[in-house]
Amino acid sequence: xxxxxxxxxxxxxxxxxxxxxxxxxxxxxxxxxxxxxxxxxxxxxxxxxxxxxxxxxxxxxxxxxxxxxxxxxxxxxxxxxxxxxxxxxxxxxxxxxxxxx
Amino acid sequence: xxxxxxxxxxxxxxxxxxxxxxxxxxxxxxxxxxxxxxxxxxxxxxxxxxxxxxxxxxxxxxxxxxxxxxxxxxxxxxxxxxxxxxxxxxxxxxxxxxxxxxxxxxxxxxxxxxxxxxxxxxxxxxxxxxxxxxxxxxxxxxxxxxxxxxxxxxxxxxxxxxxxxxxxxxxxxxxxxxxxxxxxxxxxxxxxxxxxxxxxxxxxxxxxxxxxxxxxxxxxxxxxxxxxxxxxxxxxxxxxxxxxxxxxxxxxxxxxxxxxxxxxxxxxxxxxxxxxxxxxxxxxxxxxxxxxxxxxxxxxxxxxxxxxxxxxxxxxxxxxxxxxxxxxxxxxxx
Numbered sequence: 001x002x003x004x005x006x007x008x009x010x011x012x013x014x015x016x017x018x019x020x021x022x023x024x025x026x027x028x029x030x031x032x033x034x035x036x037x038x039x040x041x042x043x044x045x046x047x048x049x050x051x052x053x054x055x056x057x058x059x060x061x062x063x064x065x066x067x068x069x070x071x072x073x074x075x076x077x078x079x080x081x082x083x084x085x086x087x088x089x090x091x092x093x094x095x096x097x098x099x100x101x
Numbered sequence: 102x103x104x105x106x107x108x109x110x111x112x113x114x115x116x117x118x119x120x121x122x123x124x125x126x127x128x129x130x131x132x133x134x135x136x137x138x139x140x141x142x143x144x145x146x147x148x149x150x151x152x153x154x155x156x157x158x159x160x161x162x163x164x165x166x167x168x169x170x171x172x173x174x175x176x177x178x179x180x181x182x183x184x185x186x187x188x189x190x191x192x193x194x195x196x197x198x199x200x201x202x203x204x205x206x207x208x209x210x211x212x213x214x215x216x217x218x219x220x221x222x223x224x225x226x227x228x229x230x231x232x233x234x235x236x237x238x239x240x241x242x243x244x245x246x247x248x249x250x251x252x253x254x255x256x257x258x259x260x261x262x263x264x265x266x267x268x269x270x271x272x273x274x275x276x277x278x279x280x281x282x283x284x285x286x287x288x289x290x291x292x293x294x295x296x297x298x299x300x301x302x303x304x305x306x307x308x309x310x311x312x313x314x315x316x317x318x319x320x321x322x323x324x325x326x327x328x329x330x331x332x333x334x335x336x337x338x339x340x341x342x343x344x345x346x347x348x349x350x351x352x353x354x355x356x357x358x359x360x361x362x363x364x365x366x367x368x369x370x371x372x373x374x375x376x377x378x379x380x381x382x383x384x385x386x387x388x389x390x391x392x393x394x395x396x397x398x399x400x401x402x403x404x405x406x407x408x409x410x411x412x413x414x415x416x417x418x419x420x421x422x423x424x425x426x427x428x429x430x431x432x433x434x435x
Contacts, residue, residue, distance in 0.1 A: 021202030025125065025174045026117035028110060032176070032202040038226045042268050044176075044204065046110040 020045070020098075022055055031055060045096060050075075054089050064090070118349045122383050123174035126350035129166070130181050130363065131188040132157055133310070133355050137210055138247035139235065140313040141276055143306045143413070144363065145183055154309050155356030160190040162373075164197055166353060169375035171201050177228075179206040183355070186213030196225055204228035210235070212251060214258035223265035230262055232271040234297065236278075237285035245278040245317075259293050275301040276317040302405075304413050305422070307364055308354065315424075322431040332432040334402035340391040343407040348383060361386060364409035394421060404429035 019037025023030050029052035031045040047055055050071070057070045064086055071082040118125045133146035146154070158166075167178065178198065185191055185207060198205060205227040211234075214222070234255065235245050242251025262269045273279070273286055283299065290297035301324055303314035341347045344361065352362050353372045359382055360369040368385035370378040392411060395401060405428070414425040 023176070023202050025176055026114055026121060026123050028114045028117070030176075032204070034200050034202055035225055038199060038228075039224065039266065042226065042228050 022047075022052065024052070029055075040097065045098065050085050051089055051092075054086065115349075118174070122348045122380075124170055124349065124351050124379055125174055126177045126179075126346060127167075127170050127175045128179040128181055128350070128352045128363075129163060130183070130353065130355045131163070131185050131191065131194070132183040133308075134187040135182060135184040135210075136187055136212055136248070137184065137235075137251070140245060140278065140317045141274060141303045142310065142312055143304045143314065144308070144310050145312075146310055150309055151355075157188070157355055158357050160194045160197070162357070163194055166372050166375060167198055167201055167203070169373065170351075170379075171203060173376050173379060176204055177206065178203045179208055179231075181208040184213065185209055186218070192221060196221065199225040206231055209233070210246075210251075211255040211258035212248065214261055216261065219261045219265055223261075223267070226265065226267050229268040229270065232259070232269060232295075234271045234273045234286055234290075237282045237289050241279050241282055245276060259295070263293070269295045271295055271297045273297060273299045274303065275299055275319060276303065277319060278317055280319060302428075304364060304410070307413055308366055321428055325428060325431045326435060329432070329435070331435060332403050337401070340395075340406070340408055340411075341386060341389055344409065347386065347408075351379065351382070362409040364413040366412065392419075392421060398426070398429070400426070400429040400433040403432035405432075 019033055019035055020031040021034050023032055029047040029049070031047060033041045033044075053071070053074065054067055057067055062070075064083075067086045068079065068082045071077055071085060072079060075082075077085070114125070117123070130144070133144055133151060134148075135142070135145045138145070151157070167175075170178075180195070180198075182188065186209060188194070195205070195207075206229050207227045208231045211230075211232045232255070236242050236252060239250055239252045242255075243249050248254075259269065271290060273283075275283060279286075286299075287297060301319050301321060303312075303318045305314060306312040346352075346361055350361070352360050354360065354363075354366075354369075357372050358366070358369040359372040359375070359378055360366055361382070368382060368389070370381050370385075372378065389408060392415070395404075395406070395411070398404070404426075410425070411421060414422045416422055
């Protein structure tokens with residue numbers, strides 16, 4: 001289990017924001033809000049395998065390109081598909097108001 | 102129709118949890134103390150009664166159980182009593198639990214939720230609050246629960262909860278003392294925008310508690326005859342399948358026993374070490390069979406039984422209380 005952070009997107013840099021615990025229960029990945037974050041989200045963010053992988057990558061400072069690189073190095077996936085996955089994931093985080101802008 | 106990813110996620114999680122016997126849903130009964138004295142309460146104990154049975158767990162003990170259960174897969178944790186705000190150290194325990202990655206439900210009568218409590222409860226919010234509502238007036242709260250200003254205090258709590266943005270739902274237990282206010286309670290819930298469920302089945306007191314449930318119960322056969330929809334017969338299946346918590350949920354009593362629910366106190370094991378004892382409990386529950394008198398019961402298909410209800414309605418001689426069986430007979434004949 002990883003105590004993780006969610007990044008604020010600022011240009012190429014992703015900044016740390018606290019308040020989620022990454023959990024894997026019965027093979028299902030999810031991010032659970034903890035502490036004061038629980039006032040913003042009464043529930044969990046469910047993550048598929050790719051989402052969980054990217055979430056774990058975001059425990060260190062990243063940018064879009066390094067996330068794409070991490071995906072292509074770990075999985076047999078093209079640059080283009082990796083870019084789609086990363087951008088889609090970040091868009092989901094933004095929609096859930098987990099990313100601040 | 103498109104797949105709903107949220108439902109798929111929960112469905113898949115639910116299936117795997119049942120197959121693997123993962124304790125996804127926990128309930129901690131922090132204390133049998135309560136600031137109310139509800140006539141039909143099946144769990145409240147006073148200090149002398151508590152001392153004769155055991156000791157409340159400390160904050161650190163609860164946290165250790167929570168950590169071990171979480172490491173085994175617990176996600177949902179309900180905090181209940183008695184009244185949770187009557188547990189000494191509730192705030193400390195709750196705030197620590199909020200850092201463990203759990204979805205916490207607080208079950209409360211709401212009386213203790215004041216502005217100053219909301220200062221910290223609003224900051225580290227629970228997943229939801231489930232309120233026990235007893236009436237729509239102070240007079241009914243006085244008659245049923247023994248508190249003179251119950252409704253006013255609960256109304257304040259509801260407003261504070263809504264202002265903080267904490268999801269709220271409520272349940273009411275219907276008795277002879279508050280049935281005349283059911284419509285008013287429903288109007289109140291609608292006005293304040295929270296869902297309200299009701300139940301009229303008063304459970305017998307368990308684990309040393311003493312209650313007036315028989316005296317203040319509604320005439321349930323009459324309620325079934327006049328109000329309930331025509332019941333549909335259920336298919337025959339093993340008794341444990343009647344329990345929504347079987348192989349995925351557990352209950353820890355105020356004195357540290359791990360069991361299936363508040364009513365079914367056997368089998369029961371110590372709460373710690375959690376993993377080893379959870380597996381012991383599962384094995385014992387797997388071996389549980391329905392009472393002998395149920396096997397050939399003509400009304401079984403109409404019985405709203407579960408292992409917990411059967412345990413609570415079992416008399417000292419081992420037979421099921423005829424008052425419970427009468428409900429199934431009434432439905433069957435309807």
